[in-house]
Amino acid sequence: MDDRFQQMLAEFRALGGTAENIRLGEGAFGRGIFPVDPAKPVAVAVPENLLMDVSDLRIEGGAFRVAQGSSLGAAERRFVEEYEASFSWGNGRGDIEALFEQAQALPAEIRHQLRVEFRCGEWFAEPDAHTVEERFFSSRSILYGKRNVIMPVVELINHGDAAGYDTSSGVSVRGTFAGEVNVRYSDVDAYGLFLNWGFSHPQRQALSLALSGAVGGKGLHIERDYTSGEAMPTLKRDGDALALNYLMLGHRQYPRLAKGIFYKRMREAGANGIEEAFDTIQHINRMNFLGVMALLEPFEGAMVRGLRRMARHQLEALSFACGVRPV
Template identity: 30%
Template sequence: MMFEELLEQFRQLGGTAQNIVLREGSYGRGVFPQDPSKPILIHIPENLLIPVSMLTLHGTDLVVREDARIPENIRAFFASYQKHLSWGAGVFTHLLESERSWCQLPEPVKDKMISILQADLGNNPFDISNSTKLINRYYLTRAIGYASSSFGQDGHVMPFIELINHSKDGGAYKSHNGIAFDGVYAGEVFANYNPLFDSMKLFTQYRFSAPSKTAYSFPIRLICGDSFIQVLRNIADHQFIDGKRYPNVLIADKGVQLSYLELGNCSSPRACRSSFLRLISGTPIQNPNEVFDQLEAHNRNCLISLLRVLQNHQGPMISELQSAVFNQMETLSTYWGSDPL
């Protein structure tokens, strides 16, 4: 089934798709504008956002479960879309090959990654022993969190929008009566899959290397004289102060815990140290500038130690991980000075 035929079915079911074509780009298949002088627009209404909890494998096809409350015409569209543009059109094969390479990483590399990136990897990160885990990888990389009026909060698969490749300078998804993506693009259309992800998180989530505008600390507990500071890597745990996003802070037993800590920011190089000094002010932590420097040094040393392990091995996934480490180090280096408190 041709791309245009599926677009027409999508439109007949209430979707909007304007000025888009599918072509080969710098990262393989991607979305391009038909006319670069005009904006593109894709809008997926709620009725076409299928919750991942309603999907299953039927043989080798990804389909809507029989007991799901989804109309037959939408089921048919979803099955055709998955067969001709997504799961059955190379996505399954790519996921399988990628996960095999991931799981076959040398043991020293796995051990080093777990010691540094446990917060990103979760439990049993190198096990794809059954098809369910492979499907979950698909959901993790292709679905978006959305609270629909019919099905509540869940991950939802995004027809056509999921075909857009990632860039740190890409556009943002818009959530209003469904999911939309728009903008004017001279060449390939790019989305920023998650502007909160740093390069290492992008790699562990999507298995590819890409630059990021931000870099967060790896988890660490650092003794600071008679006190200590513990930094986690939970970037979803945050607060807003004067309209700016900060980690949550817990003070107890002469120690301080931060839910995360940004150490590099390409858009605002002075913000990282300034934010840290603001958060630590009034806590038991003494010499906060020195502590910040120690945290920076710890993260650089973690990445260097990972590179030392990687230099003994070869392979596509090794190369991708090396690239991710260099991207992380580059962003970590993007900080200087501090803004006035």
């Protein structure tokens, strides 16, 4: 595999890619990228000519194909198809299929509760070929400007606490790593990581579930439309109804910030009873993830352990909401 990997990297570089001081290895999340020499910096960069729109991919007879109308050049098209066959879709979709198989091992009524009552995502739906494809490529793509693109080679890097992707020109990850190379996929919470990628990892913040209720006699709708790096939620008004595109409920580094942001937005809208409203939203969220843990008490398995960890990480981040910081 290492010879094939190095040959693929040579072709990647010939098309403008950067791949310095890297090798394939096995880490905490399975296959990943490691430095050849941990004392030297790592650099992996996908140039714009190798970023393919997700809308241009086709699965034909189980094989990855680039659509005829794609903007990729002939050499780039050939590289992407061969890369996907050897290092991504061709031998990597088994990881996604295994997640669905683990979920299907739970009784049908438990899966229904996890998906509908506790909103743990489509991992607990009845899987089909389209669902597997959608989950696989959703977990290996990135928003580049207004395009949702596949990022060959860089997508082999697993999630961790390092810096995020550099998307100023292509998509790149750089740095010095003592062990496995990692990149922060997103600043979203542990729950959001599980929904999209199917794994659990402690995150700095906890965001609210999507909820509808009221605050001070005004309707309040909270969404989960969060973009990494967004400092404040957007407040929209529709008559007496209010809407936030997301709401932070706790932050490990800034525990006084969550209430400060909510109070500011609600005061801007002229809402009353904001202290009780925040506590109620927190309570609903805590009960949701405590409910997940209670539901899973009789069960074991990799998916169950992952769900328990996700719920614990989310509850821990929710607990970091102490005091109020003026915003």
